[in-house]
Structure formats: C-alpha cells, structure tokens
Amino acid sequence: xxxxxxxxxxxxxxxxxxxxxxxxxxxxxxxxxxxxxxxxxxxxxxxxxxxxxxxxxxxxxxxxxxxxxxxxxxxxxxxxxxxxxxxxxxxxxxxxxxxxxxxxxxxxxxxxxxxxxxxxxxxxxxxxxxxxxxxxxxxxxxxxxxxxxxxxxxxxxxxxxxxxxxxxxxxxxxxxxxxxxxxxxxxxxxxxxxxxxxxxxxxxxxxxxxxxxxxxxxxxxxxxxxxxxxxxxx
Numbered sequence: 001x002x003x004x005x006x007x008x009x010x011x012x013x014x015x016x017x018x019x020x021x022x023x024x025x026x027x028x029x030x031x032x033x034x035x036x037x038x039x040x041x042x043x044x045x046x047x048x049x050x051x052x053x054x055x056x057x058x059x060x061x062x063x064x065x066x067x068x069x070x071x072x073x074x075x076x077x078x079x080x081x082x083x084x085x086x087x088x089x090x091x092x093x094x095x096x097x098x099x100x101x102x103x104x105x106x107x108x109x110x111x112x113x114x115x116x117x118x119x120x121x122x123x124x125x126x127x128x129x130x131x132x133x134x135x136x137x138x139x140x141x142x143x144x145x146x147x148x149x150x151x152x153x154x155x156x157x158x159x160x161x162x163x164x165x166x167x168x169x170x171x172x173x174x175x176x177x178x179x180x181x182x183x184x185x186x187x188x189x190x191x192x193x194x195x196x197x198x199x200x201x202x203x204x205x206x207x208x209x210x211x212x213x214x215x216x217x218x219x220x221x222x223x224x225x226x227x228x229x230x231x232x233x234x
Contacts, residue, residue, distance in 0.1 A: 007156060010102050010112045016152035017162055018106065019066030019135065023147045042118075042138070045087045045096075054080050054098065056116075059138040063118055064103075066151055069133035071162040074208045075099065075119060078159075084124070095121040099160055103139050106150040115139040117160065163208045169217050172206045173224070176217070180225040188222055191215075 010016065042061040049056055078097035086093040097119045104112035116138040122130075130136065135153075180187045192214045199206045209217070 016154045019068045021149040022067045063136040072132035074161045094124045102154040104152045
C-alpha cells in the first residue's frame with residue numbers, strides 16, 4: 001500500500017510550516033559524481049520497502065531537502081517504521097521511519113500533493129547526517145526545482161513538531177526561577193537525568209529540548225538564581 005497522505009486536506013488542516021529547498025548530497029538521487037550508488041539510494045531501497053508493504057512508486061526516486069532552521073524537528077510515532085533494513089553491503093542495516101504530510105510550492109504553481117517525511121534513523125546511519133532543522137521528503141514529480149524554492153508543509157502536529165530551542169530554553173529558565181530560588185543547590189542534585197522526568201510531570205513541552213540544551217539551561221539557572229556558582233557556558 002502506498003503511503004498517500006490521510007491527513008486532513010490542507011484547507012482543513014492547521015497552519016503549515018514554511019521550509020526552503022536546499023541542495024542535498026546527491027546520494028538519494030544518484031546525481032553526485034562520487035556517489036557509490038549511481039542509481040540512487042531511493043531506487044535501491046524502493047523494492048525492499050515494497051517487500052514489507054511500503055509502496056514508494058508514486059514518488060520521485062530522490063529526496064527534497066527542506067530547511068526549517070533555526071527550528072529543530074521532533075518526530076515520533078511514525079506511520080511506518082522499518083527496522084534494520086539491509087539495503088547495501090557498504091554499511092550495516094539501517095532503520096527508517098515515514099510520516100504522511102502535504103507539500104505545496106509557496107508560489108502555488110502546483111496544488112498541494114501528498115508526500116512523505118523520509119527519516120533514516122541517525123543512530124543507524126553512518127554517513128550524510130542531516131541537521132535537526134532539515135527534513136528529507138519524498139514527493140511526486142514537481143517539475144523543475146531550484147535551491148531557495150520555498151514550500152508549505154502540513155504535518156500531524158501531535159507527532160511532528162518544529163521547536164525553537166532558544167525560545168524554549170528562555171521559557172524554561174523563567175519557569176524554573178522560583179523553584180530554584182526556593183530550593184537553591186538542592187534543585188540541581190540529580191542533574192539533567194533528574195530534571196527530565198520532573199519536567200514530564202510539570203511541563204512536558206520542555207522535554208523536547210535535548211540533554212545538551214537542558215544542561216545549559218540548568219547552568220544558567222544556577223548562575224542566575226543561586227547565591228554562588230560559576231558562570232554558565234555560552
């Protein structure tokens with residue numbers, strides 16, 4: 001079965017995110033001169049995905065790379081997930097997840113089309129890692145495209161969230177203020193590992209921050225709200 005989008009039509013969905021097309025590595029499509037996969041990785045993977053019930057035939061055998069920086073994506077509960085797919089002898093098997101979405105050029109030259117977020121899990125991927133603000137998408141043929149083209153993207157906001165880490169850190173710092181003032185150094189006794197389950201109970205939104213971001217926020221809170229502490233890292 002093809003993963004054609006079952007999300008509400010764009011006119012019935014939430015406000016879309018706006019992303020900008022950027023040049024990829026040219027490996028998914030096979031266009032890179034030094035690619036070890038002349039046919040492209042998507043073409044190589046497509047029959048293997050079909051064997052486990054994921055039909056990618058409606059989509060161009062290449063990825064669109066949309067940049068949403070400075071935001072960062074948090075993805076969970078995919079529509080389809082394939083564990084440990086052995087699609088190449090050049091590296092170990094990889095895990096892939098897919099989410100349905102809608103995609104439309106910002107200039108409205110084409111109507112919105114059903115597309116897929118294509119996500120090779122970075123913990124199983126050896127090369128060509130993507131920044132957290134970039135999504136790789138599979139879409140039907142859209143005609144001539146150029147880096148810098150902008151697109152609207154509709155996703156299921158319960159499972160695909162674009163966060164602004166700097167803004168979320170600032171809100172978390174304010175949220176912690178009176179708790180740290182009351183507890184002082186005792187608040188920091190368990191570090192990030194203790195903070196995360198506490199946030200899950202009291203302010204789950206902040207759990208979208210990485211451990212690194214939480215650590216920086218704790219250091220800043222200690223500096224601002226306790227009596228003596230080293231300055232926070234930048």
